Amino acid sequence: MIVLIPLTLFETSYDSVRELLSGNDLWPKDVAAGETVRFGGSNWQFVSLKPVEVLKTASSLPSSSVPLTARFLVEIGNPDLQNLWLGCSIRLVDPVGRLWQPASIPGMPSVAEGIKSCGAAAFSGAQSGERMVIEESFLVPREVATEVRPTLGVGSERPSYLRFARPL
Amino acid sequence: MKRRFGNIIALCLAVALLYGMQHSKPHYMDLTGPIPVYGKMHETVRARLFNVTVDDVAFARELTVEGFGTSKTLTTSGVWVVVSAQLEATTASNVVAQASWVGPTGLQYDSSDRTGYVPGLPPHAIDPGLPKPARFVFETLPDQVSGATLILSNQLFPRLDSQVRIAIDRFKKFNDGQPLILDSFDIRRPMAVSGN
Numbered sequence: 001m002i003v004l005i006p007l008t009l010f011e012t013s014y015d016s017v018r019e020l021l022s023g024n025d026l027w028p029k030d031v032a033a034g035e036t037v038r039f040g041g042s043n044w045q046f047v048s049l050k051p052v053e054v055l056k057t058a059s060s061l062p063s064s065s066v067p068l069t070a071r072f073l074v075e076i077g078n079p080d081l082q083n084l085w086l087g088c089s090i091r092l093v094d095p096v097g098r099l100w101q102p103a104s105i106p107g108m109p110s111v112a113e114g115i116k117s118c119g120a121a122a123f124s125g126a127q128s129g130e131r132m133v134i135e136e137s138f139l140v141p142r143e144v145a146t147e148v149r150p151t152l153g154v155g156s157e158r159p160s161y162l163r164f165a166r167p168l
Numbered sequence: 169m170k171r172r173f174g175n176i177i178a179l180c181l182a183v184a185l186l187y188g189m190q191h192s193k194p195h196y197m198d199l200t201g202p203i204p205v206y207g208k209m210h211e212t213v214r215a216r217l218f219n220v221t222v223d224d225v226a227f228a229r230e231l232t233v234e235g236f237g238t239s240k241t242l243t244t245s246g247v248w249v250v251v252s253a254q255l256e257a258t259t260a261s262n263v264v265a266q267a268s269w270v271g272p273t274g275l276q277y278d279s280s281d282r283t284g285y286v287p288g289l290p291p292h293a294i295d296p297g298l299p300k301p302a303r304f305v306f307e308t309l310p311d312q313v314s315g316a317t318l319i320l321s322n323q324l325f326p327r328l329d330s331q332v333r334i335a336i337d338r339f340k341k342f343n344d345g346q347p348l349i350l351d352s353f354d355i356r357r358p359m360a361v362s363g364n
Contacts, residue, residue, distance in 0.1 A: 098297070
């Protein structure tokens with residue numbers, strides 16, 4: 001019994017625990033402003049988090065909201081992005097831990113050629129040594145627009161994830 | 169012989185005990201089912217991942233919707249129910265995907281899919297700190313209106329997670345208690361907001 005019960009508990013919970021750890025960003029690693037970090041086989045640098053200035057039709061946005069775009073510069077290391085970046089997730093977090101996911105914002109100016117979202121970059125076929133710009137857009141309350149900072153999680157690094165400081 | 173008899177007695181007791189537990193204890197699906205959060209109209213009901221305030225409920229015989237630039241009018245042999253609410257995420261962006269209308273007799277009607285894709289109807293993507301007007305549309309029977317409950321959750325089949333259950337008791341009705349059923353309701357109509 002002493003052996004069987006723990007073994008049974010381990011066997012029945014193993015898959016759930018593994019799923020919990022591999023599917024969630026649980027343990028943050030803080031990254032200083034401007035620092036480049038090896039993550040998911042590539043080098044990541046958080047460049048900016050800026051309000052989007054030009055909106056064609058901002059009327060449908062809540063008046064208390066601000067659209068923000070987070071920009072990263074990435075130098076591809078291991079080109080197996082489809083596996084290493086599986087479930088790539090860039091989010092914004094405020095000081096109390098609230099999280100915002102990328103949003104489809106009406107009236108956003110179209111992104112410049114070559115700039116990709118994290119998910120699209122994972123399937124872009126980028127090769128080792130290639131440099132690319134990754135952007136995600138968010139809609140956040142005006143009162144936290146200057147306080148939020150981005151986080152980055154990818155399947156191969158979970159449950160660890162990066163939490164970037166905003167450039168001064 | 170005595171030992172064998174004892175084993176048989178122990179086995180029978182075990183079977184009786186398990187049978188009794190099977191019939192007296194909650195089943196696994198009940199234990200791991202949704203966690204109900206009860207509320208009323210016009211008050212903020214707080215689930216784990218979202219807050220919701222139901223502002224208005226309207227009933228109509230015809231429903232006009234617009235999607236992809238074309239409008240269409242939907243008729244029904246029952247009655248259309250249009251629920252107007254405010255949704256807001258609590259801790260993280262998420263989606264309120266499941267809405268059901270449960271009548272007084274327990275008949276359950278999920279959100280109507282006859283509308284097709286229409287802005288402002290489920291699934292509703294919501295963010296923290298950004299309250300969002302949201303509508304839910306159901307097609308039900310006239311006798312499933314009074315005493316109904318609106319059920320909302322993030323997932324289609326919530327397990328061990330909040331499920332909001334709001335008693336629908338404040339809507340326009342006649343003196344005999346029967347609901348006022350409009351001839352038609354245009355989904356593009358601006359929503360009434362709590363406090364206005």
